[in-house]
Amino acid sequence: MHNIKRIAEVAGVSTSTVSRVLNHHPYVSEVTRTRVMEVIQELDYIPNINAVQLKVGRTKVIGIMTPTINNYYMQIIKGVSNAGKEQDYQVLIYQTEENRDLESAALELLRQKKVDGIVILRRMLDWSAVRHYTKYGPIVTCEPLKNKEISSIYLDHYEGFRIGLEHLVELGFEKIACTIGRKNSVNSQRRLQAYYDLLAARKLPVNEEWLLSGIHTVQDGMRAFAKLESLKERPHAIMTTNDLVACGIISAARSKGWNVPGDLAVVGFEADESQVADAMGLTNITNPLQQIGQEMFRTLHRQLNGQPLEPAPLSFELKVRQSTMLIPPTN
Structure with a gap:
């Protein structure tokens, strides 16, 4: 497998320039950017995701805990996914079938640093059990909940x-x-x-x-x-x-x-x-529903970046x- 050093040698640039291109840094000339991207394509270079995650401390993945996948939940999931794409995030859907052991397994993904945050669409576990995992990353739900540690994006x-x-x-x-x-x-x-x-x-x-x-x-x-x-x-x-x-x-x-x-x-x-x-x-x-999903992701993203929460107006019509x-x- 080729690495950044090899790409730099073939492209005739420094390794830091290759890194800037890979990270979409604005201060790279279009000529240089084009040359580096051509070499990346020629060498069929694929970034080491684990190394990237280790460097930035993020997986760029949001876990979604859902009891099932139906029309209702898919709209929320779509909202989470679409908002996530704007920030280069992917979603991992974990279907639990209302099984507490599977719900615990989904929450373990957060503790194991396999996801940056968890969206809970519905759960059977007590909130006290869920709250334990907030020390590993943000959790947000669309169930009604008044809790300082778990955010709720909910319409009554x-x-x-x-x-x-x-x-x-x-x-x-x-x-x-x-x-x-x-x-x-x-x-x-x-x-x-x-x-x-x-x-x-x-x-x-x-x-x-x-x-x-x-x-x-x-x-x-x-x-x-x-x-x-x-x-x-x-x-x-x-x-x-x-x-x-x-x-x-x-x-x-x-x-x-x-x-x-x-x-x-x-x-x-x-x-x-x-x-x-x-x-x-x-x-x-x-x-x-899609707007609810979008706000759930945005809430997680703000928490990950230490930003204040900004609730969006949601209403039935x-x-x-x-x-x-x-x-x-x-x-």
Whole structure:
């Protein structure tokens, strides 16, 4: 393998000049830079990554701990990755399947200096166990957390669900169903709380048969509609977990001859970038997942460089489309 000294000899420059070229130093003439890069290509030189990391004290890798890889988490991961590329960082995705041993193994990457920081999308370990690893590098999560040692970039799903439910209530809908994903997750609990709080405040009926959990996919949405259709007392509107669920509900409803929103108004909760909301005419709450991911990386990067944190404004937004545009039924 060729080294910097050999490149310098062939290019007719000093080793420090080769180093400046490799490190994108601005004070190198274009002629010299071009010559050095030509020699690097001719010799097929590949930098010793371990030596570079040892020199700078960084791996230029961020670890991402995720329970699974789905539409929701991939958007956050994409945000982390895109922001990381701007700083020449790569991401290492560690899928844990909600296994505590695998989560501990992911955190060990930080202690072993194989990553510079860890992004936690969801975890089963107690925060006390996670906090132990902050002495090896920064950790940031998108779960709600008030902790001086672990940063949290988080949007309260209570507010997102409240916006969607308020929209339905303001249109005059009174019989409102809702779907959630994992019943015991923090986000699901906050969504349910928003549902109960809003209906209680507006003195609207709550029917436990209208609350459907474990609903994540298009197929789940279709099954959810089938259950609601079978009820003696049917809801006239539904607030859903994500856009894919909403699309499954709309598809199943239309296949049964239901009019959306005449017979059933539907609101989605954006969890992907597939633009299904536009295609299906779906009113939805936009959830800035990629922006959350970007801010998670930027928070880690600031901490690595000893810079003050600068929280960015993040918010949900209601986008009204055809799935809620008609006057609700009165019967």
